[in-house]
Amino acid sequence: MTRRIPPAGRRILDWIGIPLVAAAGLAAYWVFPEDLGLLTRIAAAALFVLSLDLVLGYGGIATLGQAAMFGTGAYAAGIAAVNWIDDPFALLAVGGVAGGLIALATGALILHARGLTLLMLTIAVGQIVQEVANKARDWTGGSDGLSGIDPAPVLGMFRFDMVGRTSYLFALAVLVVGLVVARRIVRSPFGLACRGVKEDPLRISAIGGSPKAYLVALYAVAGVFAGVAGGLTAVTSGIVGLDSAGFSWSAEALVMLVLGGTGRLYGAVIGTAAFMGIHHILAASDPFHWMAFIGLFLIGIVLFLPGGIVSVGGRLAVLLRPRAGASDDGERAKGDPR
Numbered sequence: 001m002t003r004r005i006p007p008a009g010r011r012i013l014d015w016i017g018i019p020l021v022a023a024a025g026l027a028a029y030w031v032f033p034e035d036l037g038l039l040t041r042i043a044a045a046a047l048f049v050l051s052l053d054l055v056l057g058y059g060g061i062a063t064l065g066q067a068a069m070f071g072t073g074a075y076a077a078g079i080a081a082v083n084w085i086d087d088p089f090a091l092l093a094v095g096g097v098a099g100g101l102i103a104l105a106t107g108a109l110i111l112h113a114r115g116l117t118l119l120m121l122t123i124a125v126g127q128i129v130q131e132v133a134n135k136a137r138d139w140t141g142g143s144d145g146l147s148g149i150d151p152a153p154v155l156g157m158f159r160f161d162m163v164g165r166t167s168y169l170f171a172l173a174v175l176v177v178g179l180v181v182a183r184r185i186v187r188s189p190f191g192l193a194c195r196g197v198k199e200d201p202l203r204i205s206a207i208g209g210s211p212k213a214y215l216v217a218l219y220a221v222a223g224v225f226a227g228v229a230g231g232l233t234a235v236t237s238g239i240v241g242l243d244s245a246g247f248s249w250s251a252e253a254l255v256m257l258v259l260g261g262t263g264r265l266y267g268a269v270i271g272t273a274a275f276m277g278i279h280h281i282l283a284a285s286d287p288f289h290w291m292a293f294i295g296l297f298l299i300g301i302v303l304f305l306p307g308g309i310v311s312v313g314g315r316l317a318v319l320l321r322p323r324a325g326a327s328d329d330g331e332r333a334k335g336d337p338r
Contacts, residue, residue, distance in 0.1 A: 018180060025039075029165075035280075036167070040237075043171035043232075045276060047228065048070050050178060050179070050225060051229065052257050054186070055222045057262035057264065058194055058218070059219070062118060064122050067126050067226075067244065068128075069230070070249065071130065071240075071244040073228060075240055077230065078234040080094045081149045081151060081235070082146070086150065088152065088154055093231075094231060095231020096225075099227015099228065103222065103227075104216065104220040107220060111219060123250075126245060129245045133242055140240070141240075143242060148238075150238065174228070182225070196209075256272045258302070259298060259301055259308060260310055261311055270308075270309050271308060278297060
């Protein structure tokens with residue numbers, strides 16, 4: 001008989017998850033003061049992987065082209081910063097709008113397909129976006145990348161410094177806000193309807209809903225998240241390259257999501273931190289064979305934790321629950337002479 005995680009335990013994890021992310025992020029600021037650049041990249045990447053979790057974990061949309069929205073948002077924010085505006089919050093908004101629009105336009109075209117066909121179409125979208133960015137050299141810098149992004153101080157007081165203090169705290173704040181918004185979305189009637197489409201689209205159609213409309217809307221919402229992540233990367237790093245819209249970035253995001261756990265929101269953060277942290281450590285210690293260690297680590301997670309790293313807490317709760325029940329039964333037996 002399959003044991004399920006107690007509902008109370010799930011609710012506790014849901015409520016303490018975001019404060020834990022914020023607390024861990026602030027602790028990392030003090031514990032790893034020399035790695036703030038890496039931590040900033042992790043925070044921005046986690047927001048990007050979170051966007052992928054929305055479409056895959058809650059909508060069942062298999063995609064390898066999520067970097068198209070990320071790259072579009074990054075380039076839009078970068079171009080706006082170089083030519084027109086420099087407020088970091090406005091640049092994030094520009095990135096989010098650009099990512100959402102490209103997701104809405106492409107999603108309306110490709111989401112009638114399913115399975116491998118849909119997967120191939122998402123890859124094609126990513127390749128098109130990358131090629132457009134490469135050809136529009138006057139705006140994007142082409143293969144040399146877009147540089148010269150110099151955002152204004154956050155709230156007019158906190159300037160982006162070379163050490164990365166402002167960049168990291170800014171990225172961490174954006175990630176926490178993104179988690180709050182994403183949790184609200186997946187718990188809303190819209191989010192529940194999208195999960196219903198993932199589980200049984202025919203039933204949603206039978207009650208008068210439009211599965212494709214829900215999926216296109218969810219794809220656009222996730223595009224906004226990916227665009228904001230791209231804009232965040234442009235603001236904090238000061239440069240945007242073609243790899244931001246490349247296939248490899250979409251594939252890495254999928255690996256990080258599977259590593260952390262799909263359909264959990266927090267799995268995106270945990271998987272990103274684990275993958276990029278291990279990547280950084282192994283690449284520094286063994287620059288020639290680190291990919292082999294990463295592969296072994298992923299195989300171990302898939303074999304022993306198919307639900308991702310985030311499922312460890314649930315497994316512990318399930319293991320401890322029978323013992324607690326047995327203890328309670330023993331106490332009741334001792335206290336009741338009947």
